[in-house]
Amino acid sequence: MSVPDYYKTLGLPRNASDEDIKKAYRKLARKYHPDLNPGNKEAEGRFKEVSEANDVLSDPEKRQNYDQFGDPNGPTHQGGSGFGGFGGFGGGSFEDLFQGFTGGGRPRRAGPKPGEDLQHTVRISFQDAFRGTKLPLNITRTETCRGCQGSGESPAGSRSTCGVCHGRGYLEQGGGFFRSKVECDACGGTGRKAPACPECQGRGRNPKRDSITIAIPSGVEDGTRLRVSGKGESGRRGGGPGDLYIQIQVEPDPRFERKGPNLYLKLPITFAEAALGAKVEVPTPEEPATIKIPPGTQSGSKLRLKGRGMPIPKHADQRGDLFAEIQVVTPILQDERSKELMRELGEINDGNIRENAWRQA
Ligand SMILES: [Zn+2]
Ligand SMILES: [Zn+2]
Incomplete structure (x- = not known):
């Protein structure tokens, strides 16, 4: 059996003041008091844990022992959580170290788990x-x-020595210096066991x-x-x-990529839409929305639809944004008339677009 974490039971840090302990205990004891939770086994268990924690932490001597040795009863008692993990130190045999732990064969109540x-x-x-x-x-x-x-345990049956741990209440694991004890699960560390409950x-x-x-x-x-x-x-x-x-x-959703509350969408547009500007429909998680593409929009630019992304959990009224990433699709011209128009367009707008891209800084 290991000593429970009393600070955790009361929800306090290890440097909690006496006043903190008193307050936390009062609050939890009121919450789990059996009179207020009739028939509630869980509350009863919590009430016991809280009371035990308060018994130790409100007593200066017990608290100091517990802080220092992991056991309210002090260093001579070997049942503490910080002790008894290893055999073989201090010259005493492994069994000697457990005299305190097994309590001389007296059956103990195992603690709540x-x-x-x-x-x-x-x-x-x-x-x-x-x-x-x-x-x-x-x-x-x-x-x-x-x-x-x-x-x-069967309610109708008398206790006898636990057959798994032979009454010791613990089992040994490993070997040599690293030999350690674990509480016997069969008897809950008590060393004694009643016939199993049939249910x-x-x-x-x-x-x-x-x-x-x-x-x-x-x-x-x-x-x-x-x-x-x-x-x-x-x-x-x-x-x-x-x-x-x-x-x-x-x-x-294959249409959207999500990053936190924001959604990203790829939006292909035609050459003409990119050059002249347009209004196009885009999907959102709800009904489609209309997005305005300004004249002269380039591939790779992102247009934002504010508040059309995902809701932000715990802030139900707030939403992320939806970003549409423009992909200008170059037309593949099949007929002579289109090619003629494109050539003409090219001649009218023959600015050197590469000069800026390669200009050295
Ligand atoms: Zn046992
Ligand atoms: Zn049962």
């Missing part, structure tokens, strides 16, 4: 990313077993199909991760549930 986070990927269309959407989602997550309240086969949790609806904000970008709080795996022994993370993939 928060549930794991879950990941899920969804793919949405470009249009849904533009407008935002609500997406129903079926997920399989674990829920605390009702038969045993998450302990994994969950001792796991303390059961898989459950869950239907949730996620709100995807308009303007969401490919690769965005949304967090759905508390919808991960259930915790153990009163630990809170993990979170569900939704990874969003947005299908591209």
Whole structure:
């Protein structure tokens, strides 16, 4: 068993003042108090964690021990998170180092363990990313077993020595200097084990199909991760549930290239439109818009349609811009009359266009 991060439990930095600790504890204790959350196992677990954190951090001696040694009981107690990772130092045998940890064979209560986070990927269309959407989602997550309240133990059965760790509460991993201990999962580090709960086969949790609806904000970008709080795996022994993370993939729209909230579009125009100017229709994520091409427009120039890009998430009234990149398409002349006109045009407008391009600075 490792000592929990009490600062994290109270949502405080390690240099928090006594006043900060008092305030944070009061706020969280009110939130998770069993009287205000009747029958809510999760709140009960959180209340216990918060109370434990306050017990340690509001006591100057315990807090100093915890800060210095990772254990409110001080350096002689080897169960702390900063200790006992390696055997073989200080001359004592590996077993000696664990006398404090195993508590002389006395069964201990294992602490609460928060549930794991879950990941899920969804793919949405470009249009849904533009407008935002609500997406129903079926997920399989674990829920605390009702038969045993998450302990994994049969309510009707007496405890005996855990067969996996032979009563020690921990298992050894690796070898030599790098030998380390890990808490025995079978008995939760207590060394004693009751017969498994028949409803969950001792796991303390059961898989459950869950239907949730996620709100995807308009303007969401490919690769965005949304967090759905508390919808991960259930915790153990009163630990809170993990979170569900939704990874969003947005299908591209072949007409647009997206950079943040701005959209880029290639816009081919004719020779005549480029030379004389024109009004042409361009697609946007909504209905098409008209864009004005000024006379003498060159290939590669970008024309901007302000506010016609993607919405900016969390700023629903703001939008990026749409840029149209001009590509002047040179006409391929088939008939004699067109060629004649073009020759004539060329003779009238025979300025030296290369001179400026190559002029040395
Ligand atoms: Zn059970
Ligand atoms: Zn065990």
